[in-house]
Amino acid sequence: MTAVTHDHDAPYQPVFVGERRKELDALFPFYPTKMACILPALWMVQEDRGWISDEGMAEVAEVLELTPAYVKGVVTFYTMYNTHPVGKYLIQVCTTTPCNICGAEDVVGAFLEQTGCGELGITSADGKFTVIEVECLGACGFATPVMINEGFVESVTAARVPEILAGLK
Amino acid sequence: MGYPHPSHARETPVLSQYFGDQDGIGLDGWRKRGGYNGLQKALSMSPAEIVDVVKASGLRGRGGAGFPTGIKWSFMKPGDGKPHYLCCNADESEPGTFKDREIMRWTPHALVEGCAIGAYAIGAETAYIYIRGEFTEPLIRMRQAVREAYDAGIIGKNAMGSGKRIDIVIHKGAGAYICGEETAMMNSIEGRRGNPRIKPPFPAVSGVFAQPTTINNVETLAAVPHIIVRGAEWYKGLSLSSPKSTGSKLFSVCGNIAKPGNYEVTLGFPFKDFLYDLCGGPLPGRTFKAVVPGGISVPIQTMEEAEATKMDYEGFIDQGSMLGSGGVIVFDDQQNMVKQIARAARFFAHESCAQCTQCREGTAWTTKIMERIRDGEGTHEDLDTLFSIADNMTGKTICVLSDSCAVPVVSGINKFRSEFEALIKKPKFHPVTAAVA
Helix, strand or coil: CCCCCCCCCCCCCCCCCHHHHHHHHHHHHHCCCCHHHHHHHHHHHHHHHCCCCHHHHHHHHHHHCCCHHHHHHHHCCCCCCCCCCCCCEEEEEECCHHHHCCCHHHHHHHHHHHHCCCCCCCECCCCCEEEEEECCCCCHHHCCCEEECCEEECCCCHHHHHHHHHCCC | CCCCCCCCCCCCCCCCCCCCCHHHCCHHHHHHCCCCHHHHHHHCCCHHHHHHHHHHHCCECCCCCCCEHHHHHHCCCCCCCCCEEEEEEECCCCCCCCHHHHHHHHCHHHHHHHHHHHHHHCCEEEEEEEECCCCHHHHHHHHHHHHHHHHCCCCECCHHHCCCCEEEEEEECCCCHHHHCHHHHHHHHCCCCCCCCCCCCCCCCCCHHHCCEEEEEHHHHHHHHHHHHHCHHHHHHCCCCCCCCCCEEEEEEEECCCCCEEEEEECCEEHHHHHHHHCCCCCCCCCEEEEECCCCCCCCEEHHHHHCCEECHHHHHHCCCCCCCCEEEEEECCCCHHHHHHHHHHHHHHHCCCCCHHHHHHHHHHHHHHHHHHCCCCCHHHHHHHHHHHHHHCCCCCCCHHHHHHHHHHHHHHHCHHHHHHHCCCCCCCHHHHHHC
């Protein structure tokens, strides 16, 4: 599982330079408008920075010829874009009905306790973990699925949580 | 093959034949399994001929609505001088459903092939595959398959040497159940908030980027190459019940059941045998209590209804529910239905795009009442209020998310009323109802 390290106090460094800029430019021919590239562009910002700051939104607005307010409107619609810094490992536990009947609440409880987060959405004191509940991850037959950054762990039970956390350095 | 369980003898593995087969994921392996023969054949036919074959096969949309695919394609008028678009709906996020995920994970080229045929048939040069952001593994597999297909000249400016341009673009979603609604998806592809649009205009007239557009589910498109290769009669022959429900269908099974996973059966298969034989029945020492057969948005079935059901579009309706997306959620005797329906309501409240008042307020209000009842603080009036809210949430909004929230609540109270009443021991003083009285 890849982790993004980020320094929240450093001045904003533009994302769309060099290779990233080329990557974005290569998408334009596949869409009739530049605006259509907003979701891919925001993903690039999040992949590089771990979250999307107001400066990040302003940069996306500039490269796609939109206003920062418009970009913010889009960012805040979608739950996967982080508008706040999160821990090195963002742990997302599915608790929707199919997982709920298979014990997802116990899995959430185990993660909250053993990461030291204590509360949903709060980053642990060491900056390592943030635990959140998510709605249906689309892997109901493998209850409970847990997303850790870009990684996906299936069939998680409360008993497996220590082993999973031990793998996150 | 089969994943996570080997295919059962009573299954009809068409789409799931290579689930779990590592060698079928890459282009070379896929070609050895007959991959792209369908596209090759399709490119030698006229678009109208393809539409006719798909019409004759009886294939219906596998995303939930069950609209005949060939008829949907025939709404697109080739040669009208406008750019046409195909959007493949891979935003699978209906709780209980995880079939498209396995198609993309194990047979990504099947979807690329289906999209290419679909695009050619409707006169589109570009197909967008909208994959939900949470599907990290399917995204990797699909991106790789598309890249391989471009490199091999299967798609691109001269698809398989036909002189036709077919571009396939993977568009990654960012976490929004509502983007599985076709007009919301089109807004999302255009770079907007995923709010559904009012219909009409229908997508075939004015869809993505205001151009004629067809939206098909992953499973629907993945079935098309098989139909082209083996013919409409073969597909039509795959039916155990009604000529209106043909072909094989993937059902995702989850919840309190011995063998959760994906199963592919011919439409019309007896649901009782499906649950007890294929899926192994209840967990040891438990009994089934209820089933949601088509994703959380369809009415809950009692076991009596479920065991009498024929698994096709009409069969589920006859037994008080709907086939929906084929996401089967099984509840056993250890589950409290009130708690689970409350959780389902919370899902809809979270996922409402908040565009329509009935939905924005209704889903949140329903959740509040359901959780109050769950916590032993409900009143008998609450049940009447839930019915009244549900009535005001049904058929009154731009899309059906609002209706979908009302469905489990209404069917739950009607079919499992005793569980609600057990939590409402006596009428309690309630400031709002007391003030009204």
